Amino acid sequence: MELNQSNFEWTFSNSPNFKPSSLPRMPVSDHPLKSIITERIPTKVFGSAPGTAVTTPVSLLSNLNQENEDSDPLLHELDPLSKMAAEAESQETPAIKSIKEADSNIFHQMEPWISRRASILNKYTTSERLSIVTSFLVEGEKVMVKAQSTAIDKVQHRLKQLDSFEEGSQHRLDLSQSEYITKIEQLNKELVVAWNTDQRVKALKIAIQCAKLLGDSEVLSFYPSKFVLITDILDTFGKLVYERLRAKATYLKPGSKTPVPLPEDFTPDMVSDSAKETCLNWFYKIASIRELVPRIYVEIALLNSYKFIAIDECSESLQRVTDMIHGIGNPLVAVYVRCYLCKVGITVLRQKPEFGFLIANFAAFLESYQHIFSRGIKGELEKQNMELPAYITLYTPALDFILEAVNCVVNESYLPNLLNICKKKKNSSLILNTIMSGFKPAYISDRCMEFLNMILESSDGGVPMYHLLRTLGLCITVCSPPPDQRRDILAIVWRQISSFSHPDEYITCAEAWIRFVVECFTSRELNFVLGDIIEHMLPNRSFEKHYSELKLIISKIVNHFQDFELLLIMDNFLPLVDLFHEESIKVEVCKNILISCRGDFKTNDPVITNALMFLCSTVHDSVNALTPEDEYKQIGEILCGVVRRVDYGRDFEGQLAFFVEARAAFSNVDIVLAELVQQVNTLSVSTRQIMKGTHNRKTADFVRACAAYCFITVPSILSEKTRLELYLLSGQVALFNQCLGQADACFRAALIVLSNLSEASAKSDAFLIQYVKKYLSTLVVVPDNPDRRVLDLLKSLVSVFTECSWIKPEYLGIIYLSVIDVLTVLAQEEYPYHIDKVESNDALYGSDPKFIEEINKACSVIVKQILMLIEDVGPCRKQSQLASELFVKITTRGDLSRTGILAIKLWKLCLQNGYADRNFMVKMKMSIQRRSELKENKKLQQLVDNLVI
């Protein structure tokens, strides 16, 4: 079997016959590139109660349907993405609704409770034992005392049991904090279970017992967390009662006879009598709770249910509870009750005028403010061994919440009033702190100097100075003070901060104020401040204890400082980074810095480059065998970013030198090495562009150096896939720069990699076939190496695959077929494409008959290989596919006078096993016929006549 080239009519685009317009067009039903979309039509299933569906109006039906879809997971036909979208939509609707009641939205700027909750739980912890008194938690089975020697013992034991039973078998548990939290969660579950099993009295009892726990502050430092945990339970309870009442309170819509659930914004006159009665019963029941604190808490939890009784009941009771809280002697307990009242109050009320209770609550707190410093508290603090400042900070979460809520309903004029009150009170630091954290930062920073003076004057034992300064700093951060005061403020504040001798106090303040410095001042001031920080942190290695604050400082600087370059050349910035001695933290900080260096600035400044390299090598050196994949990737990206940033402009040699340095520094990370090779290739190409294709001696040496760089960098990359691609690319670039030897070496190296492939991803057909095709099309223009045989690279490639054991036959077939394609191109007189200034084989051999003979021989070998393959595969779909492909190649590429018989054989083979796609075969036959008519090729015509389907 030989293929005769001379009869080939097939040529590349220079042939007029094959202009795209003249290509045979065939109508198709589908676009081959279109992605497969399966459309699912959601089946709508009606609710299980068809009886109700008949009488209910249409709008309700759709509701019902929706509800069913929501509740029944089996009905979901939506894929997760559209489900998410749908959910987002459904969440939006209530938001839109609430816009109508614009007043209820005035609290939207408050920090959501969820985030407060988390931070409170994190901050207020204890290692002391906590106790819980309850009758609802069973601590395993009670151990019965078996050894009862005398009858009296027995009687006593029984009496004891009877006693404990009558007391509701309350027991006191002594717990650690984590145990306590799980117990509370258990109570929460217990409550829901009790409720759902219709034991409502038990549920109420649980709620009361929980609320009772809030009445004592036996472990002070844990109290805020306890509050958060227990109010969760109370919220659950309130919601359960409300939902049940609402479910019970169906009403008759005017004109209809079926009861419907109450709408969202129902009024009390829509509520049925029996529901009202149940609701009243609840309130009578809680009004008779003996103890004050539980009674108030449970009433607050049920506030929302007042809506069933009367419209104004809710705001009246808010007012009343506000007054009743005065009866709570423990100021900490009282302030947290107020916090809960405000929290529930703002969710319950609808109209703005009713929110006066918020102000009333804050005013009430101010009224009893001095009580915090009374004898009773002092005694308790002594007992619990707690300092006053620490105790005072326990108030902040609750007060902050109350004041923030107040802030949402008052206008700015309230602040001066408050300040005046504050000035008049003794021990006002707590109020001052609360005002600063509660009011809009804009108000505060406008009066920054005033606050500063008040802070400096306050010297009571309450909130410590550094804490106040920190709070002020946080306000200033959000909103800068008037420009003309900034300098004075900084001077005063930093003098004060500098004077803190305790590193704890110093660093918490500095951390809060640093952003102000970064945003409002130049690098000179920042540099000074950083120097001051280093000075304060160095003694006694105190920086070791404050890594987290230092980390925050750095991240604030890098996130808000405008000019990154300026930062890197600052005297005190890198020394600050040097303070991190703990390796992992240092790496994290460096990473943070590098990530935040945004903007597309390029640098060639040696100082900056050095600084960058210093940071990068810290990050790079953290990579080891245990580094997780994600982090490895992230580090790689960071380093690549830096490599791209360094740009020496037209100093190409300097640039290359930098790349050499970078390669030495970042040898552990694959992506960076790949990036470097890419960069060097780019460099090489730009060199050529600048020289307009003609290198002089110096540039020729330079591009050779580049090629050498690539050639020696690629082997150290771990990923075989990347290595393959980069070898090919580097070879192409070398060829482009007329470095034939280097190109040849690269291509050969790629072949060596190919012959030793071990990676699964590189072996995958998607990559491999595409790669081989790319490689082959490059080979078209690669001139033969005179030291080797003709078409050595191509032959080596083929032999790599013939010897390869793991490749699947069908892919091998595809590769062989592509080789045939390349060979036919190589046989042409002039190749379809060239590289400027590189003489390809067409010029080298000039279609020498010996050369053509060589190609024909090669072709024959390949065809034989394919035929063997076809035989090996045996009769199956793959076989017929391969046969039909080969058939196409022969009819289009070969001289049919020699291969006609083979073609017919192949055609028959295709059809023989019944695996062939008959449609395709018919179309193929038609297309060959059309071609033969077009070209008036008799041999082709003959072939068509012999093709039977």
Added chain:
Amino acid sequence: MAINLEIHLKRADKIYYEGENVSGIIALSSNSDFKHEGITLTMEGSVNLQISSKNVGIIEAFYNSVKPIQLVGLTCEVCGPGRLPSGLTEIPFEIPLKSKPNRTLYETYHGVYVNIGYSLRCDIKRSFLSKDLQKTHQFLVQYRPGYNATPELPIKEKRTPINFELSPATLTSGRSGAPDFLLRGHIETVCCNITKPLKGKVILAKCALPVRSIELQLVRVETCGCAEGYAREATEIQNIQIGDGDVPHNIPIPIYMVFPRLFTCPTLLTTNFKIEFEVNLVIVFQDDHLITNNFPIVLVRE
């Protein structure tokens, strides 16, 4: 064969006034039809008096319990002997709430020694072999707002607010053991509408010892007349804490107490028995010293 007999009242709150019709439904359900000898509905209301065993001996208390005073007694036949079909049968009814001649209706009240209760009883008489069926259903009677069953009550003079001051000097027991303190208080009125809470405030002006608790105790005073004179008993209904712990000084603490529904009724004075109420303001100091101030109150329905 299970027959289920139930009485449903039309009003959810089950509260009725004198002269009104108590209406509702007798619901009978059974899984087969059955014969009966007639269905009757009886409305009953009575005052039950019990003499405390503190005043007389246990045995006497048991035997001497005064005969109940019947206030209402009305029977009507719902239907004569016959058969009832299987399934659910609902028979609507309406009975006027009227007192017996020479009796007045009092409000429903459940106390320790005095109980005033009203109920509906449905009886189904059955033939000799099967058991009779009976079901009793309580309902509540209230005065119409403004009505007062005890005209001799000193209502007018009790309407004015009361201001009081407590200090060791004002104590009847003298200043024995009490710490130095001054408590000012204010009660809006001691003649209270039973549906409205008792309101007022207390201010702790000074106190040498921390307070442990300030409480309001609601007490009923029941008096029963009997052959050997009369017995007067005071018992606690509820105790509500209004101040917990060392309360801040010079800040008004609200007095606020809702009157529980079943255990209170408008103050009632009759020849045979009396129901009166009192409120105690209790202050407990850290050293467990206890000070009580008593306020007799008059409850009316308005």
